[in-house]
Amino acid sequence: MAEAVGERMGVVTALVRSAFLVDAVYADSAREYGLTQQQGQLLCVLMPRSYGMGELGEVLGLAKSSLSGLVDRTAKRGLVRRETDPSDSRAVRVGLTEEGGRLAGEFYAETCRRIERLPSGLGDDERQALADLLARVVRDNEVPPVFMVLDEDQG
Numbered sequence: 464m465a466e467a468v469g470e471r472m473g474v475v476t477a478l479v480r481s482a483f484l485v486d487a488v489y490a491d492s493a494r495e496y497g498l499t500q501q502q503g504q505l506l507c508v509l510m511p512r513s514y515g516m517g518e519l520g521e522v523l524g525l526a527k528s529s530l531s532g533l534v535d536r537t538a539k540r541g542l543v544r545r546e547t548d549p550s551d552s553r554a555v556r557v558g559l560t561e562e563g564g565r566l567a568g569e570f571y572a573e574t575c576r577r578i579e580r581l582p583s584g585l586g587d588d589e590r591q592a593l594a595d596l597l598a599r600v601v602r603d604n605e606v607p608p609v610f611m612v613l614d615e616d617q618g
Contacts (some may be wrong), residue, residue: 484581
């Protein structure tokens with residue numbers, strides 16, 4: 464059923480629909496870079512630093528077997544590498560390769576550009592209010608850092 468233009472939405476509907484909207488943009492961007500959405504997410508998470516497998520699973524919300532498969536497939540493409548954890552020789556860390564870092568940077572920048580356009584109908588004050596409210600929801604729910612903080616004033 465179509466919605467009338469300007470019809471009010473409740474917070475649940477607005478959050479769910481906005482999540483679908485961002486998810487679709489993220490998926491489209493990933494496809495254009497030859498990545499699955501999960502690979503794109505993995506690359507973005509690894510941009511600032513490498514992670515241990517357990518920590519990476521927690522951040523991405525993936526079970527050990529799912530994470531291992533994702534890392535295996537991404538490593539086969541030469542985008543990530545497994546390395547021995549210097550503080551525990553039994554543990555493995557996952558980091559970006561040089562090619563993975565390059566691709567992650569391009570994918571991240573393009574995805575940010577696309578998402579930045581989503582609220583283009585809002586004025587500066589509305590955009591800031593939206594950012595402040597969403598940031599509060601994210602902080603209150605302790606969402607892991609699955610996407611780097613972008614200094615939008617410089618972007």
